[in-house]
Amino acid sequence: MSQSKQEKSLVKFPGTGADDFEQYTDENTVLIQRTLRSGQTIRYNGNVVILGDVNPGAEVVAAGNCIVMGVLRGVVHAGASGNEDAAVIAFRLRPTQLRIANHITRAPEDENDTTFFPEIAKIKDGVVTIEMFSTFNDRQIRN
Amino acid sequence: MGEVIVVTSGKGGVGKTTTVANIGAGLAGLGHKVCLVDADIGLRNLDVVLGLENRIVYDITDVTAENCRLKQALIRDKRFNELLLLPAAQTKDKTAVSPEEMIKLCNELKEEFEFVIIDCPAGIELGFKNAVAGAESSIVLTTPEVSAVRDADRIIGLLEASEIFSPQLIINRLRPKMVRAGDMMGIEDIIDILAVDLLGVIPEDDQIVVTTNKGEPVVRDPRSMSGQAFRNTVKRLKGEEIPYMDLDESGFLTRLRKIFNRK
Numbered sequence A: 001m002s003q004s005k006q007e008k009s010l011v012k013f014p015g016t017g018a019d020d021f022e023q024y025t026d027e028n029t030v031l032i033q034r035t036l037r038s039g040q041t042i043r044y045n046g047n048v049v050i051l052g053d054v055n056p057g058a059e060v061v062a063a064g065n066c067i068v069m070g071v072l073r074g075v076v077h078a079g080a081s082g083n084e085d086a087a088v089i090a091f092r093l094r095p096t097q098l099r100i101a102n103h104i105t106r107a108p109e110d111e112n113d114t115t116f117f118p119e120i121a122k123i124k125d126g127v128v129t130i131e132m133f134s135t136f137n138d139r140q141i142r143n
Numbered sequence B: 001m002g003e004v005i006v007v008t009s010g011k012g013g014v015g016k017t018t019t020v021a022n023i024g025a026g027l028a029g030l031g032h033k034v035c036l037v038d039a040d041i042g043l044r045n046l047d048v049v050l051g052l053e054n055r056i057v058y059d060i061t062d063v064t065a066e067n068c069r070l071k072q073a074l075i076r077d078k079r080f081n082e083l084l085l086l087p088a089a090q091t092k093d094k095t096a097v098s099p100e101e102m103i104k105l106c107n108e109l110k111e112e113f114e115f116v117i118i119d120c121p122a123g124i125e126l127g128f129k130n131a132v133a134g135a136e137s138s139i140v141l142t143t144p145e146v147s148a149v150r151d152a153d154r155i156i157g158l159l160e161a162s163e164i165f166s167p168q169l170i171i172n173r174l175r176p177k178m179v180r181a182g183d184m185m186g187i188e189d190i191i192d193i194l195a196v197d198l199l200g201v202i203p204e205d206d207q208i209v210v211t212t213n214k215g216e217p218v219v220r221d222p223r224s225m226s227g228q229a230f231r232n233t234v235k236r237l238k239g240e241e242i243p244y245m246d247l248d249e250s251g252f253l254t255r256l257r258k259i260f261n262r263k
């Protein structure tokens, strides 16, 4: 099932929309083509793109941005070496804890899985803010 | 050449031993040659659940230490001629057996049996490593609890690291009424996280406790819900397409069907 999820995200990727992601990835990007399960960690001194889910109990730590083409339920840390411009993007952003640089946030206690669209987390005016990742969403509707 | 299947869960007490006993008895009841291996050294249970405790002379550590031949340590079930048990040692600990010894043992057993089913201890340490060493496929067990599902997820990752891919999932102790009331994780919630194939759903059933205490697997009980669920699970393990049964009349079936069709 995660397989089909991954494939779906892959077909949406190429062509017209790819430049949306280009601003969040550069040559220093690692691609992880599987789901991270509880107890598994990815640490990378650059950007991390995951074609799968990040399950509860799994952890991603990136010096740069982190993009999850699936459900992000675990712990994520972007800009881990202090980059306040780093971002976290996920198809479904439901992290246990989300950190950017030295800002730490967690999901609200009354967790309702209300959002069913891709989102992006960034630091704006010193606060971690979460917004719809809209260009991506448009393309999803068209498909 | 038979298949070596490890039954594992990470979390303790979710029903591994119960499942091994019932799947083993179910397969033997259909005429297959089955060997059950109790790899929970130091916390031997499988013999008790099968009512065979008083027949043990040699155990798995006697075989690996070459105190006896493999055949001498195998105990034949009193109900099924084709069901044999290799019991664990009770007076030793997990270090009494090594992964290499387990691989050798499993290779020997699968020459002889169609199904070799290993009862894995709880945890992720040496006992787990021993139990999975000789296995080529796995059944991962969970209950509908967040902590059990989390541990199952961890185990699936560790199985992949041991090159045992595509585990099959059994959800044990499901209580449809609680799921309906939103007080328990449902099947879809669990599959959504674990993303593996479903092999069976076993309801919470007092009859399991009753039969286990008698040393009599519930799979032989024609009336109980859990017995039927285990019989269905056994058939699916053999590759048959068996629809999921209605664990209670509440639209539960429709949800199960949806999952089934999604494959």
Ligand SMILES: Nc1ncnc2c1ncn2[C@@H]1O[C@H](COP(=O)(O)OP(=O)(O)OP(=O)(O)O)[C@@H](O)[C@H]1O
Residues within 6 Å of the ligand: B009, B011, B012, B013, B014, B015, B016, B017, B018, B019, B040, B045, B120, B121, B122, B172, B173, B174, B202, B203, B204, B205, B206, B208, B209, B212, B226
């Ligand atoms: N579906 C069920 N309904 C009711 N009771 C159950 C069910 N499944 C298991 N049990 C009970 O739960 C207890 C634990 O089961 P079992 O010993 O099979 O678990 P286990 O995973 O092998 O435990 P351990 O990790 O200690 O080896 C037993 O008392 C058993 O009878």
Ligand SMILES: [Mg+2]
Residues within 6 Å of the ligand: B016, B017, B018, B040, B045, B119, B120
């Ligand atoms: Mg047990």
